[in-house]
Amino acid sequence: xxxxxxxxxxxxxxxxxxxxxxxxxxxxxxxxxxxxxxxxxxxxxxxxxxxxxxxxxxxxxxxxxxxxxxxxxxxxxxxxxxxxxxxxxxxxxxxxxxxxxxxxxxxxxxxxxxxxxxxxxxxxxxxxxxxxxxxxxxxxxxxxxxxxxxxxxxxxxxxxxxxxxxxxxxxxxxxxxxxxxxxxxxxxxxxxxxxxxxxxxxxxxxxxxxxxxxxxxxxxxxxxxxxxxxxxxxxxxxxxxxxxxxxxxxxxxxxxxxxxxxxxxxxxxxxxxxxxxxxxxxxxxxxxxxxxxxxxxxxxxxxxxxxxxxxxxxxxxxxx
Ligand SMILES: [Zn+2]
Numbered sequence: 678x679x680x681x682x683x684x685x686x687x688x689x690x691x692x693x694x695x696x697x698x699x700x701x702x703x704x705x706x707x708x709x710x711x712x713x714x715x716x717x718x719x720x721x722x723x724x725x726x727x728x729x730x731x732x733x734x735x736x737x738x739x740x741x742x743x744x745x746x747x748x749x750x751x752x753x754x755x756x757x758x759x760x761x762x763x764x765x766x767x768x769x770x771x772x773x774x775x776x777x778x779x780x781x782x783x784x785x786x787x788x789x790x791x792x793x794x795x796x797x798x799x800x801x802x803x804x805x806x807x808x809x810x811x812x813x814x815x816x817x818x819x820x821x822x823x824x825x826x827x828x829x830x831x832x833x834x835x836x837x838x839x840x841x842x843x844x845x846x847x848x849x850x851x852x853x854x855x856x857x858x859x860x861x862x863x864x865x866x867x868x869x870x871x872x873x874x875x876x877x878x879x880x881x882x883x884x885x886x887x888x889x890x891x892x893x894x895x896x897x898x899x900x901x902x903x904x905x906x907x908x909x910x911x912x913x914x915x916x917x918x919x920x921x922x923x924x925x926x927x928x929x930x931x932x933x934x935x936x937x938x939x940x941x942x943x944x945x946x947x948x949x950x951x952x953x954x955x956x957x958x959x960x961x962x963x964x965x966x967x968x969x970x971x972x973x974x975x976x977x978x979x980x981x982x983x984x985x986x987x988x989x990x991x992x993x994x995x996x997x
Contacts, residue, residue, distance in 0.1 A: 722824075723964060728815070732804065735802060736852070737775065751828050757845060759779075760844055765777070766778075766861055777857045777861050778847040781843065782831070782842065782845075785838065785839070791841065791871055793841055793842075793844070796827065796932075797878040797931075798824075800853075800857070801819060815962055818880045818967060823877075823879050823880060826976045827846075828845075829977075831843075833984075834984065840988040841873065846861055855931055857931070858934045862935045866939065873991070873994070875944070879946070880949035882948075883948060883953050884953070884968055884971045885948050886950075892946045892975070893946070893950070897921070899997055900996045903944075905993055905994055926947075
């Protein structure tokens, strides 16, 4: 009898310590799994953010938490500082805890220019109806590509002498109705911080076909943004896509709440034109389906235009 009791308690002791170490191990693996290796690149970031491990980055999920930790690590690596007390800008969405991840590169000049806000949503739609056993909507184009573009621009601007602060906002709950961006716009309004303009990025992972520009601008006719941006290039870089106007895309991404709240120039740039990619909100929106090399080149080519935006005079970009 005694022996049995002893054995039992030994077993429960073992299983208890086992459980504890399993939990600790799990926590460690989550941290390690999002470790930004020294060989960070646009390609590896795109691959990671759209991997099955992140389960489609649904707002409130463990997958989006991993994406957020990853983004924070990249920010830290490139010395992008937390915009608030931490990088997180949290909000409640019914029972779900949502958060944007927001960083800033501060200007070292005393210019008093308004900050440029560069954004993209990093959430996606998680699990959807399975196709051939795959139910993960990876959101590689929508919008791991935009997220990586923002990280790359942060990396590029981090060693530049900036005339104005540049805020980098990775929004969540975009897919639930632009909830994250609306939250941040209202919060900045209450802080009395008005952005100079909002440069939002969506779906750059496939190239435009038979167009004489590289990406289109939503709300094209609302400001002189496209015209001014293109001055940084020999050829037309951004352009007008009639379908973008037809489908009201200006109101369908995270640029819109900033326009509503501040009435400032606020646009999304995008290359998905409804004919060049079959997998919008589909389980096959995966890394392997993207034109990765062309994407990396496009993001690279954005840099001079964005640098000019960051260092432009206060009133260069205005609403029409
Ligand atoms: Zn999107």
